[in-house]
Amino acid sequence: YQVAPDMPAVLSLAVGAAALARKYDVHVRSEHYEPLNLFTAVVAESGERKSGVFREVTAPLVRYEREQAEAMAPEVEAAETERKILESSITSLSTRAAKAKNDGERRELIAEITRLKETLRKTPPVVAPRILADDATQERLVGLMSAYEGRIAIMSPDGGVFQLMSGRYSKNGEVNLDVYLKAYSGDDIRVDRIGRPPEYVRNPCLTMGLAVQPDVIRGLLSKPMLRSLGLLARFLYAWPKSNVGYRDLDPPAVSAHLRGQYERTIAACLR
Secondary structure (H helix, E strand, O other), X not given: OOOOOHHHHHHHHHHHHHHHEOOEEEEEEOOEEEEOOOEEEEEOXXXXXXXXXXXXXXXXXXXXXXXXXXXXXXXXXXXHHHHHHHHHHHHHHHXXXXXXXXXXXXXXXXXXXXXXXXXXXXXXXXXOOXXXXXOOOHHHHHHHHHHXXXXXXXXXXXXXXXXXXXXXXXXXXXXXXHHHHHHHHOOOEEEOOOOOOOEEEOOOEEEEEEEEOHHHHHHHHOOHHHHHOOOHHHEEEEOOXXXXXXOOOOOOOOOHHHHHHHHHHHHHHHO
8 A cells, every 4th residue: 555654553553452452451560550452543634545554454353253243143143032032921921910810820920020030131142242343422332342341442544433522422512531531541431321221331441543634633632621631642643654646656565474474463362
């Protein structure tokens, strides 16, 4: 793609962080530990081939997700069927208990309902591993981390996530960065909302690998809330030198050895 090396380098760091998040921590000293997730942002104008580089560096993550989904499909379907049967049985017994002719029959049905509910509680949904997300609201982001072992990675060749952070879908354009700040540092997330079941994410790990145009960064700098809460300071930035107008018309391809080594390394981290 003939881009400056810092573009694929910084995005590859985000891919590595996504593969290793929550599997290891960095022991700095004494009782000081740091999670391995990263926030990275490559700043580049339109036409700098950000999308092409993204496809290359995230390919191992995309392939892993697809392979795991295919391999686990029968297990996921079987678990879903079992849960649906349990839920249907509970509903049916509840209807019978409500119409029971005497207390003895009602107590027997309630005991069976209680037993089935306990079985359902001990039969959690089975989901194939998921690593990548893109255009997710903060509420959806919490749900994703809750469903997928507390970790998720937002990898995107544009700055849409910054617009979400700035309150695109919130009422009155209010900025709420709690999810991003806590998921960067690994602080537990607890969400209690009316009309929704409570969500709890222990030790969340959010990784972000973004490529944005300079105007997006300039727009963020004009928002005092994003700066005062330290969100922008959490990112590792790269502003690669532009190669537009200086590219070779017949460049050498990326070596098969290098590409294979990268893919094998990320795959090993994921496993």
